[in-house]
Amino acid sequence: MSSIDTTLSPLFAKIDELKPQFIQRLTDAVAIPSVSSDETLRPKVFAMADFLKEELAKLGADDITIKDLGIQPPPVSDPELPLPPIVLSKFGSDPNKKTVLIYGHYDVQPALLEDGWASDPFTLVEKDGKLIGRGSTDDKGPVMGWLNSLQAHKELGLELPVNIVFCFEGMEESGSIGLDTLIAQEAKKYFKEVESVCISDNYWLGTKKPVLTYGLRGCNYYQISIKGPGADLHSGIFGGVIHEPMTDLVNVMSKLVDINGNILIPGVNEMVAPVTEKEASLYKDIEFDVDELNLAAGSNTAIYQSKKDILMHRWRFPSLSLHGIEGAFSGAGAKTVIPAKVVGKFSIRTVPDMDSKKLDELVINFCNEKFKELKSPNQFTTELIHDGAYWVSDPFNNEFTAAKLATEKVWGVEPDLTREGGSIPITLTFEKELGANVLLLPMGKGDDGAHSINEKLNTPNYIEGTKTLSAYLHYFGATK
Ligand SMILES: NCC(=O)N[C@@H](Cc1c[nH]cn1)C(=O)O
Ligand SMILES: [Zn+2]
Numbered sequence: 317m318s319s320i321d322t323t324l325s326p327l328f329a330k331i332d333e334l335k336p337q338f339i340q341r342l343t344d345a346v347a348i349p350s351v352s353s354d355e356t357l358r359p360k361v362f363a364m365a366d367f368l369k370e371e372l373a374k375l376g377a378d379d380i381t382i383k384d385l386g387i388q389p390p391p392v393s394d395p396e397l398p399l400p401p402i403v404l405s406k407f408g409s410d411p412n413k414k415t416v417l418i419y420g421h422y423d424v425q426p427a428l429l430e431d432g433w434a435s436d437p438f439t440l441v442e443k444d445g446k447l448i449g450r451g452s453t454d455d456k457g458p459v460m461g462w463l464n465s466l467q468a469h470k471e472l473g474l475e476l477p478v479n480i481v482f483c484f485e486g487m488e489e490s491g492s493i494g495l496d497t498l499i500a501q502e503a504k505k506y507f508k509e510v511e512s513v514c515i516s517d518n519y520w521l522g523t524k525k526p527v528l529t530y531g532l533r534g535c536n537y538y539q540i541s542i543k544g545p546g547a548d549l550h551s552g553i554f555g556g557v558i559h560e561p562m563t564d565l566v567n568v569m570s571k572l573v574d575i576n577g578n579i580l581i582p583g584v585n586e587m588v589a590p591v592t593e594k595e596a597s598l599y600k601d602i603e604f605d606v607d608e609l610n611l612a613a614g615s616n617t618a619i620y621q622s623k624k625d626i627l628m629h630r631w632r633f634p635s636l637s638l639h640g641i642e643g644a645f646s647g648a649g650a651k652t653v654i655p656a657k658v659v660g661k662f663s664i665r666t667v668p669d670m671d672s673k674k675l676d677e678l679v680i681n682f683c684n685e686k687f688k689e690l691k692s693p694n695q696f697t698t699e700l701i702h703d704g705a706y707w708v709s710d711p712f713n714n715e716f717t718a719a720k721l722a723t724e725k726v727w728g729v730e731p732d733l734t735r736e737g738g739s740i741p742i743t744l745t746f747e748k749e750l751g752a753n754v755l756l757l758p759m760g761k762g763d764d765g766a767h768s769i770n771e772k773l774n775t776p777n778y779i780e781g782t783k784t785l786s787a788y789l790h791y792f793g794a795t796k
């Protein structure tokens with residue numbers, strides 16, 4: 317038995333023993349509806365930061381620093397809306413050990429019972445081996461996983477194999493506003509010793525095999541606002557005699573993307589890096605098929621049927637999704653209203669070599685042009701709400717080697733190397749500002765339903781995931 321194996325055996329046994337406490341920790345975290353995109357819930361995002369602060373203190377942190385980010389910039393309804401703080405913390409400062417920065421986010425996507433959840437989204441329910449609740453997999457489960465690991469070390473009296481610097485943010489689901497600046501400011505201060513970054517905030521590709529992730533798409537999120545009459549109107553009185561904002565909006569939004577997912581804005585696809593032969597050959601060895609996609613989607617509505625096409629369109633081509641319309645009638649029944657002001661939301665997932673600023677220009681000019689063609693007298697604006705860069709790295713370094721060993725140790729299988737269709741806006745900033753390698757080490761499965769109804773994290777993924785994160789620290793700490 318190697319010395320790491322000798323250490324990991326009791327550590328894993330401790331993690332198994334503490335399982336009820338770990339589930340309670342996640343239950344407490346999920347109970348705080350820290351939805352960053354809902355201005356009315358901003359106090360709950362702050363409450364979640366307090367919760368983390370208390371947990372870190374109980375675990376014996378050497379330092380906890382709460383960084384205030386000031387007021388959220390427009391577009392926002394409340395001009396005084398405070399940004400949630402960045403929670404920084406340190407465990408250990410041994411100059412003979414590596415220092416790993418662990419990033420996670422404590423905000424979540426919105427969730428309402430009436431969206432179709434089988435149970436209250438903010439009450440964690442354990443059913444059929446699944447921990448169901450908003451944030452269970454994205455990203456409260458993995459964040460609690462790191463805290464669980466610290467607790468297991470502490471209770472065993474086991475020394476941490478690396479120094480840890482935590483960086484937890486509360487705006488990831490809303491563009492990570494303020495975090496880029498903070499990282500740049502702290503690169504030579506709080507983050508001075510950091511030589512490696514680990515993020516657990518994505519998912520296995522499918523449901524059977526763990527993965528290590530070396531790429532993410534970026535995300536530019538836009539809104540189109542159209543304002544017409546002074547108030548919502550009766551469609552029997554005004555229908556057919558005024559220009560309706562909603563009709564204009566639906567018209568413009570329908571020009572952005574076709575039903576096969578092709579982006580129709582000229583110049584966007586032209587920015588995408590060509591597929592090389594080497595890259596085209598990578599897809600064949602990855603375990604995934606269309607059935608897994610259908611299962612995760614809960615429908616047979618895939619545009620592509622081959623593994624390679626699906627993965628390429630998820631990982632290395634851009635996509636444009638239409639998300640919603642603020643101000644539109646969306647209740648049950650048949651209200652005969654003409655909404656006075658509507659705001660359409662859509663985003664573009666970006667990939668190498670797209671230029672974010674050029675993309676904004678192309679999108680805004682295209683929307684203006686399409687609206688002009690309507691010859692409507694309504695007021696029209698298109699603006700960027702937030703953006704986050706794509707990221708692709710080389711998965712052959714000490715971090716990925718250690719993560720492979722950790723995964724094999726816990727799951728008994730070699731992980732696939734994958735990219736991810738989603739975004740973690742801050743990843744590239746960590747890499748650039750800290751000059752550090754970044755590893756994405758996911759905990760949950762591809763069918764967890766992040767951002768969807770009935771989001772879940774399988775209980776074994778939570779517990780074995782806590783072991784994987786712990787083992788990673790030990791294997792990485794032992795690299796020369
Ligand atoms: N788990 C990562 C994640 O869900 N990231 C979000 C980030 C985002 C970007 N704009 C809004 N949210 C994602 O949607 O990929
Ligand atoms: Zn998310």
Ligand SMILES: [Zn+2]
Pocket residue numbers: 421454455488517
């Ligand atoms: Zn996330």
